[in-house]
Amino acid sequence: MSKPEENSEEKESAQILNKKLKDVEISIPIVYGNIAFWLGKMSNEYQSHKWTIYVRGATNEDLGVVIKRAVFQLHSSFNNPTRVIEAPPFELSEAGWGEFEIAIALYFHSDVCDKPLNLYHHLKLYPEDEPGPVSIKKPVVVESYDEIVFPEPSEGFLARVQSHPAVNLPRLPAGFTLPPPMPVVPVEDTSKRKRGDTKDSPLAQWFMKFSEADKLLQLAAARQQAHIAKLRRQISLINGQNQHLKSPSNQ
Numbered sequence: 001m002s003k004p005e006e007n008s009e010e011k012e013s014a015q016i017l018n019k020k021l022k023d024v025e026i027s028i029p030i031v032y033g034n035i036a037f038w039l040g041k042m043s044n045e046y047q048s049h050k051w052t053i054y055v056r057g058a059t060n061e062d063l064g065v066v067i068k069r070a071v072f073q074l075h076s077s078f079n080n081p082t083r084v085i086e087a088p089p090f091e092l093s094e095a096g097w098g099e100f101e102i103a104i105a106l107y108f109h110s111d112v113c114d115k116p117l118n119l120y121h122h123l124k125l126y127p128e129d130e131p132g133p134v135s136i137k138k139p140v141v142v143e144s145y146d147e148i149v150f151p152e153p154s155e156g157f158l159a160r161v162q163s164h165p166a167v168n169l170p171r172l173p174a175g176f177t178l179p180p181p182m183p184v185v186p187v188e189d190t191s192k193r194k195r196g197d198t199k200d201s202p203l204a205q206w207f208m209k210f211s212e213a214d215k216l217l218q219l220a221a222a223r224q225q226a227h228i229a230k231l232r233r234q235i236s237l238i239n240g241q242n243q244h245l246k247s248p249s250n251q
Contacts, residue, residue: 020152026161027150027168028066029058031210032104033143035203036125039095040136047095049125052203053102054091058145058210061166062196064088066112066148073103088196099123106148111157117148145210 036051043049055070057063070090074081075098083092090106104119124142127134147168150157161167198204 019155021155021158022152024153024158025149025151026153026158028063028148028166029145029168029210030063030148031056031058031143031145031208032119032121033141034102034121034123035206036123036140038125038134038136046097048097050093050095051123051125052091052093053104053121053123054089054198054203055104055106055119056089056091056198056207057166059165060198060201060204060207061164062088063090063166064196065161065164065166066108067106068109069107071105071107071116073105075100089198089201091198097125099125111154111160113150119146139206141206141208143208 032053032055034051034053036049038049039047053072055063055067064087067088067090069087070085072083072085072092074083074094078094078096085092100123102121102123104121106117106119108114108116121144122142124140127140158169162169198207201207
């Protein structure tokens with residue numbers, strides 16, 4: 001039986017979509033961490049806290065445009081310690097009493113990357129350096145900010161995500177034009193789809209706002225640079241004075 005010949009236009013289109021774009025990179029700001037609530041009078045020896053581990057967009061956007069699944073590796077004492085989350089939001093909740101390291105593996109869509117990204121988060125249940133009794137209303141929140149960078153993305157990947165709010169596109173090379181956005185593939189029943197962003201999450205009120213943290217970091221860096229510049233001026237003045245004392249005219 002002979003194979004039907006592949007349509008030349010489709011073949012050319014596929015080649016264009018798979019073409020790598022040099023000097024271009026796509027970045028996805030993410031936040032990963034945990035929120036833990038003390039159970040108070042409901043706690044016991046083995047379950048003192050209810051906690052949630054998650055990976056979210058830095059501005060709570062849907063990461064499903066890039067991430068296909070997330071795998072959380074819990075402590076071996078848990079039933080089924082390898083937990084696979086197949087769709088956003090990428091989070092899971094459990095109860096327990098101990099703190100431990102959780103390995104997180106992020107798997108991407110086929111046009112994004114064929115290798116997983118491994119993250120590690122130390123589950124935190126107990127507050128540090130906070131006076132007063134532990135509250136059941138105020139959780140312990142530990143989050144880390146990071147950016148996933150995809151250098152030399154394919155044209156198909158760029159065309160698919162270029163207008164998505166979770167994606168950052170840096171300045172493109174001179175003379176480069178964005179490919180036309182790819183049409184949205186209709187789904188069988190959008191009303192049954194689970195919302196993938198975390199904007200309306202019951203935990204959202206406790207999420208850290210990293211845009212504010214970035215401003216504080218930038219301010220601290222600016223102050224540090226100003227302090228370094230001041231020290232350099234002082235050292236320069238001291239060196240100048242020493243040179244003046246050692247000059248022949250002063251001997």
